[in-house]
Structures are given as C-alpha cells and as structure tokens.
Amino acid sequence: MKIKTIxxxxxxxxxxxxxxxxxxxxxxxxxxxxxxxxxxxxxLGVLFGYKARASQKYEPRSGAAYGGYxxxxxxxxxxxxxxxxxxxxxxxxxxxADGQALADGEGFLIQLFGPLSRTDYEQIFAFDAKDLQLxxxxxxxxxxxxxxTYTQPQASKWLAWATNQQKEGxxxxxxxxxxxxxxxxxxQAYQQRQESRFDQAQSLNQYLEKGxxxxxxxxxxxxxxxxxxTIKEQLTAAQDLLSYWDLYQEALALEAAGADGGQQVNxxxxxxxxxxxxxxxxxxxxxxxxxxxxxxxxxxxxxxxDGQLANLNQAEIVAVLQELTETSQALKGLLGQIHSAxxxxxxxxxxxxxxxxxxxxxxxxRLLQERNYWLGGAVASVVLLVGAFALGLGLPVAGLLxxxxxxxxxxxxxxxxxxxEVMAPFAPWxxxxxxxxQYDAMLAQDAKKRSRDLGRQVQTLADQISQRLNQIDxxxxxxxxxxxxxxxxxxxxxxxxAGQLYGLDPAAGLKRRxxxxxxxxxxxxxYQERDQVQTQLQKILQDNGLASLDQLxxxxxxxxxxxxxxxxxxxxxxxxxxxxRKQLVKYRNRPALEKAVADLAEEQKGLEFAKEQxxxxxxxxxxxxxxxxxxxxxxxxxxxxANQEARLTEDFxxxxxxxxxxxxxQNIFNGQDQDLSTRVQDQAGTYLHRLTLGHYQKMQITEKxxxxxxxxxxxxxxxxxxxxxxxxxxxxxxLALITSLQLTENLPILVDDAFxxxxxxxxxxxxxxxxxxxxxxxxxxxxxxxxxxxDQEINLGEING
Numbered sequence: 001m002k003i004k005t006i007x008x009x010x011x012x013x014x015x016x017x018x019x020x021x022x023x024x025x026x027x028x029x030x031x032x033x034x035x036x037x038x039x040x041x042x043x044l045g046v047l048f049g050y051k052a053r054a055s056q057k058y059e060p061r062s063g064a065a066y067g068g069y070x071x072x073x074x075x076x077x078x079x080x081x082x083x084x085x086x087x088x089x090x091x092x093x094x095x096x097a098d099g100q101a102l103a104d105g106e107g108f109l110i111q112l113f114g115p116l117s118r119t120d121y122e123q124i125f126a127f128d129a130k131d132l133q134l135x136x137x138x139x140x141x142x143x144x145x146x147x148x149t150y151t152q153p154q155a156s157k158w159l160a161w162a163t164n165q166q167k168e169g170x171x172x173x174x175x176x177x178x179x180x181x182x183x184x185x186x187x188q189a190y191q192q193r194q195e196s197r198f199d200q201a202q203s204l205n206q207y208l209e210k211g212x213x214x215x216x217x218x219x220x221x222x223x224x225x226x227x228x229x230t231i232k233e234q235l236t237a238a239q240d241l242l243s244y245w246d247l248y249q250e251a252l253a254l255e256a257a258g259a260d261g262g263q264q265v266n267x268x269x270x271x272x273x274x275x276x277x278x279x280x281x282x283x284x285x286x287x288x289x290x291x292x293x294x295x296x297x298x299x300x301x302x303x304x305x306d307g308q309l310a311n312l313n314q315a316e317i318v319a320v321l322q323e324l325t326e327t328s329q330a331l332k333g334l335l336g337q338i339h340s341a342x343x344x345x346x347x348x349x350x351x352x353x354x355x356x357x358x359x360x361x362x363x364x365x366r367l368l369q370e371r372n373y374w375l376g377g378a379v380a381s382v383v384l385l386v387g388a389f390a391l392g393l394g395l396p397v398a399g400l401l402x403x404x405x406x407x408x409x410x411x412x413x414x415x416x417x418x419x420x421e422v423m424a425p426f427a428p429w430x431x432x433x434x435x436x437x438q439y440d441a442m443l444a445q446d447a448k449k450r451s452r453d454l455g456r457q458v459q460t461l462a463d464q465i466s467q468r469l470n471q472i473d474x475x476x477x478x479x480x481x482x483x484x485x486x487x488x489x490x491x492x493x494x495x496x497x498a499g500q501l502y503g504l505d506p507a508a509g510l511k512r513r514x515x516x517x518x519x520x521x522x523x524x525x526x527y528q529e530r531d532q533v534q535t536q537l538q539k540i541l542q543d544n545g546l547a548s549l550d551q552l553x554x555x556x557x558x559x560x561x562x563x564x565x566x567x568x569x570x571x572x573x574x575x576x577x578x579x580x581r582k583q584l585v586k587y588r589n590r591p592a593l594e595k596a597v598a599d600l601a602e603e604q605k606g607l608e609f610a611k612e613q614x615x616x617x618x619x620x621x622x623x624x625x626x627x628x629x630x631x632x633x634x635x636x637x638x639x640x641x642a643n644q645e646a647r648l649t650e651d652f653x654x655x656x657x658x659x660x661x662x663x664x665x666q667n668i669f670n671g672q673d674q675d676l677s678t679r680v681q682d683q684a685g686t687y688l689h690r691l692t693l694g695h696y697q698k699m700q701i702t703e704k705x706x707x708x709x710x711x712x713x714x715x716x717x718x719x720x721x722x723x724x725x726x727x728x729x730x731x732x733x734x735l736a737l738i739t740s741l742q743l744t745e746n747l748p749i750l751v752d753d754a755f756x757x758x759x760x761x762x763x764x765x766x767x768x769x770x771x772x773x774x775x776x777x778x779x780x781x782x783x784x785x786x787x788x789x790x791d792q793e794i795n796l797g798e799i800n801g
Contacts, residue, residue: 001112001745002778003043004078005071010060011045012038017068017799023792025774027781030796036782039796040126040752043780046070046083047109048118049091059086071096074112074745081109114743124737125747127754131730207628210621217618224611231607235600236694241583242593244576248584251572256407259565272544272555280552283537290530297523299460320468327468328495331461331488334454341451348444357425359441360434362551364422368431372419374412381405399588462491469494608682615678677701684729684736691728691765699732706733724762731766735773746777753783 002024008017013035030036038058045051046069050058060066067089069082079102082092093105102108113121349356360368385401388394419431426434537549546552573581587593685698688708700707700715707715708729718726738749751770755763767789770779783789 001747002073003070003748003780004073006039006043006068007070008039008042008068009084010062010064010066011042011068012058013061014038014042015060015062015064019794022778022780023790025771025779025781025790025792027783027790027793028796029783029785029793031784034784034796036784036796037752040750040780040782042068043070043750044118044122044126046081047113048121050083050086050089079108081105112744113747116743116747121747124734124741126750126752127734128752129754131734131754207625210625210628214618214621214625217614217621221611221614221618224607224614228604228607228611231600231604235597235604237583238593238597238600241580241587242590242597244580244584245590245593247572247576248581249590251569251576254565254569254572257565258562259569272552272559276540276544277556280537280540280549283533283540284549287530287533287537290526290533294523294526294530297519297526298457324465324468324495327461327465328492331458331465331492334458334461335488338451338454338458341447341454344447345444345451348440348447351429352425353427354425356444357441359438359445360422361554362547363554365435365438367415367419367422368435372412372415374408374415377408378405378412381408458488462488465491465495612679679740680733680736682736683740684732687732687735687769688729690769691732691762692725693765696725696729699729701733727758728762735769739773739776748778748780749773751779751781 003022004020006017006019006022008014010016028036028039041058045058046067050067058066065084066086067082067084069080072079072081078096080092080094080096082094084090084092091105091109093102093108094100095102116124345356381401381404385398385405388398388401423429423431423434426437429437541547541549541552544552544555546555576584584593587596681699681701684701688696688699694711696708696710697713698709700709706718706729708718708721708725709715718729721729738747749770755766758766770781771790773779781789
C-alpha cells in the first residue's frame, strides 16, 4: 500500500493543504511546531478514525471543514479514503478507476488492514522518539518481555477468537427454550464416533506417514541450515573484500607508479646521498652569504661613507658636490636601463591573453619535446587484443593484453593532460612556438629581475643624493625627502642647482675615485670567493646528474615523494593483509566482485525461501497430525468407546465443547505463531548484523528469553548490552516484525523523529536500512534536521499551512 496524495481540508494548523506524488521514501522536514506530528495524526485519523479526545485538539484554526482525504495505491487499484467532521465523522471510499463510492467503506478498511487495529498499527508500524526513550528506561528483563510481545503480536487476538468460539459452542449444548437438552444429538454423535472409529484406524496410518515426512523435512531443514551458514560466511567474506577494494586499487596504482612498499623492488639506482645533501646545503648558504656581502660592498662603494658631515667647510662641500655629480650620472644611467628592461618585458607580455608565463623548467621543456609514446603503446595493445580474440589465444593472454591496454591508455592520457597543463599559461602559442620562445621567456624574466634590481639601486642612489643635499643645505633641499617618490627628475635638477650655487673642486673628485677603486678591489675579492663556491657546488651537482639547484630541489622532492609512496604502499599492504590480497587478485574489477556478492546474496535468499517453504510444510503436516488420531489416541478412543457405551451424559458434550475444539484451534495457532516467531528471529538477526556493522551476527528468541550473538558466537542477554546496542536490538525486532507479518498489503512505515538521539553513524545506518525497506513498502519520515536524508523531501516550514 502506498499513500500517493494527502489533502487536508482542515486539521490543526493545516488548511487546504495538498501533497502529491509522495515517494516510496518520503521525508518531511520541519522545526518544532512546523506541523509534523499534526500531519502524522491526520494520516492515522483518516485510516482508523479520529480519536474523540484528540480530535478537538486538531480543530482547524482557520475555521475550514474538519478532515480531508488520502489517495491510496493498493494491489486492487487506487482508492480515495475521505473522512470529514470531528464528532460524527463521515467516511467515503471511492474507487478512482471508475469514480464509484463503495457501499461499505469501513468494511473495506477492515479488510485492508486485516486483524490490525489502530493501536496495533501504531505499536508495529509507527516509530517516534518516545519508543526509544521507553527502551532506555526499561531494565534488562522488562525490555526482554517487551520485545517478546513483538514476536507473537497476534496471540491475544486469536486466543480471544478461540474464547468466543468456545462460548458459541457452549450455547449449542445448553438447555433450549423447549426444556430439552440435546442429548439425542450427543447420542447420534456417539454412533457416528463408533462408525468413524474404522476410518480413524485408517487415518492412523496417515498420521504415521506424515510423521515420517516431518522427520525427513526436518533433516532437510537441518541441511539447509548448514548450507545457509556456509553461504553467510562466504557472503560476509565477499562483502569484506568489497569494502577493501578501493584500498586494493590504490595499492595497484602505487605499484604501477614504481612504489615497492619496502620490498626493494625496482629501486632506482640514482640517489642523492645524505652527505651530498648536507654539503650542497652548506655551499648554498655560503653562496647566499657571499651574495649578501657583495650587495653590501656595492652599497658601500656607492655611498663611500664620507663620515660625519654635520659641519662642512667649503672644501668638504665641493667634495660632496663632486660625489653628487657622479651619483646623479649613475642614477641617469640606471633609469635608462630600467626603461629599456621594462620595454622588453612589456613587448613579451603583449603576446599572451593573461598573465605572462614563467620559463619552463628542464622537466617541462623535455616533456614538450617528447612524443607521447604511451599512445602508440595503447593503440598497439588494442590491435594485439583484437588479434588475440581473432586467433583464440585464450583468456589469460587476452586479459594480459587488456590490462596492458588500460595501463598504456591511462599513461597516454596522463601524458596528454600534463602537456596541456604545461601549455595552458602560454596560450595562444602552440607547442612549437612555446619551445622556440623559451629564450625570449628567459630574456623577459631576466629583464624583469634586472628591472627590479636596478630599481632598488636607483632608490639607494636617490636616498644617498637626498642625504648629501641635506648635508649641503638642509633648509633648501629638505622638501625633497618627503615629496620625491618615483619622480627622480626633481632630484637631478636639485643636484644641478647645488653645483651652480656652490661650485666643484677637482681635488675632491680625485680623492673619491681612489676610495671607489679600493671598494672595487674588495668586490673583486668577493667575486673570486663566490666563483670558487659555485665551482664546488656545480661539481657535486654534476656528480649527481644535476645541472642546477632548481633541479636539486626537484630531485629531492621526487625522492621524498617516492619514499612517501613506499610508506603508503607498506601501510596499505598491512591494512589489507596478505590473505585478502590473495583473494582480491582473483577478481578482474569491482563489478566482478560485486557480482560475486550479489550471486551469494541471491543464493542465500533462495535457500532461505526453500527453508521457509519446508518449515511451512512441516507446520502444515503437524497441523494435519493434530487433526488426526495418533496411535495412543486411537487406543484411548477404543477404550473410551468401550467404557462409555451406556454413559452418554452432559460430560461428553462438555468434552466436545471445552477440549476438542479449543485444543485444535490452539494447535493450529501454535504452528502459525511458531512460523512467525521464526521469521522474526531470523530477520531480526539479519537487521541487527547490519545495524551494528557486523558486531552482532544473529538473535535467538525463545518463549522466555532474547539472546544476541557476536561475531565470535558469544551470547549476551539484553541486560548485558550497552544502551546503543539495546536500541539497535529493539529496532531490529520491530523492523523484522513489519517485514515478517503476512498481511493483505505491505503497510507504510511512519517514523517521527525516532532517531534524534542517535549519533551520525547509527543514524546513517538506520536511514540506509529504511531506504532498503522502502523498496517493498512506503516509508514516511518526519525529521527536524536540515540534513538531507532522502531524494525527495518536503519542507513543511515553507508551506503556508
């Protein structure tokens, strides 16, 4: 049965509300007071009638007509169940196929729901948070009794029916209005009993034959139990392999990439030793220090550090002016070089759509020059694979060629993607232009770096000129320090102005030249030391097959990546385990493993169905035996007839009334109840195994006790379980009862915020199980959380109810 449409004319906060095309797993989302419980109460009210006390609570706030309808899709067709008015509700059932209203709507619903009342339906098919709160409040023995009632839900109804039948039977044998007792009927029954004694003698043979059949079927069921245990073990192992498939594929990819997991297989010969790494690091630091010293020497030579010039005489001012003249000439030269470098960079940048690219490193440059040999290998593998099938070389050869084809295809695709990634910054250049333009790219990069370096030198010279001008005449030239910025023309003009005001002295210029020569000698010595360090560094790089420090960094990074891959592969080997790897290698791909799991599940399902059919046959035979005369019963009956030929009294009638008929009904009921209990027990064990992620394997439910068994087959009572495990056991039994009851229709399951206290993992597993159950019966799920739990959700908070 599936609820397709909900229409509320007026019920609580809802008025004129229509929800259509409800899904098999339909979620309703809303915060507190959004109307979730009201919607659930409306559904139950339409199906079973509005409760007298609760109906006043849901009086429509808008004043609309009380009630509404549900469109139900059942095996017989689609019907509209409409129930209006609060106090004297009017029920109308319409067959939507022909639009005709049924004469007996209540009878239709009674037949639809079978023996279940509203209370039964809510106790079995409806869940809310109060149910689990009750479970948490119950002690172990009380929870056990509570669960046992769910394994035999129809007992009270059938026993009540048997009692009514017993009362009707007693009326047949009571004293009639005429004052006569039906002793003549008892006498006739006695005569018939004598006549049937001969027939019962023959039925005794049938009784014994059915006993033999029961014994054979029980042996068959025992064999099926053994087969099921084996299949379940194999299915569990296959599902375990499937859970490790992704890790196994990651390990294969690492092996293909050259990792060996610490096995020292395919280890590359070239490796930079720790000693070389330490020496290279030391030389690199020394080289950086020498470059820093050279920069400081250049700065000293530029500034010449004239000492304190606070109180200058005329000769000192002339020396300063000579320095200013030389420095301003150097500044003009540097500005010219910056302009030339910037023009070169701009010319290169104009060729590209976005930001100008950097020159390629050695590896990327070689990548663009190489051909994609993997593509040829993939094409050759395809041709060989086709040839292998044509020549009938067998599956092993074809499989090897297929693996080669996939591997070379993957490597060809990776090579192509890497080339595209390298070429992307050089758009719109093609590969040939990129290769040919690397010299221009390096020139542009050098020009950009040269421009930055010259800019720093220009700033240094400008600061020096500004300081010297302030030393000559701080009042006249103080404004230059604050307003100079990047406008060096004013600074150069100020130098010319200072020369015109104070004049130049040639002797001072000669002195400064001597000082510059000394600074140049110092720079030359530093350059020589730097060349020696660079020579040592280059030798170690060449010994390791490297050309630059950049290649050294790349090689070390690759070496570290290889070590990481080896460690990751070793971790994967340990996590998967040697036994699982041996099993996983038997499967070509994930679909093959998934098919093996599906085949085992289907085989298990077939065996369970065959066992269920055999169990039903045993129960049917036992019911037939109960209606027959056994050997002891036949002897007792023979003795009874001999002893009671002259004593037909009311006791005989009472025997018929109180013994035979109720006993027969009780025997029939016991067989059916045993069948249901067995189904609930088996299905509850399956659900508990899933809800606990395999921690508990099965449940055993007897008349007085409920036990669960873990993966080591150790048993626990409910009192020994944790609160979370007890909740899961309760849910497993409830859901098993739902799927085990044999009713006219598969009734919907109503879940109202039942799992709000569960953690994320338990919620996810319960939701997954409910979604699987929704394949056979509809599940309506009310929740206050905004987390997506179903493909189709209705946000009640967005509806203007």
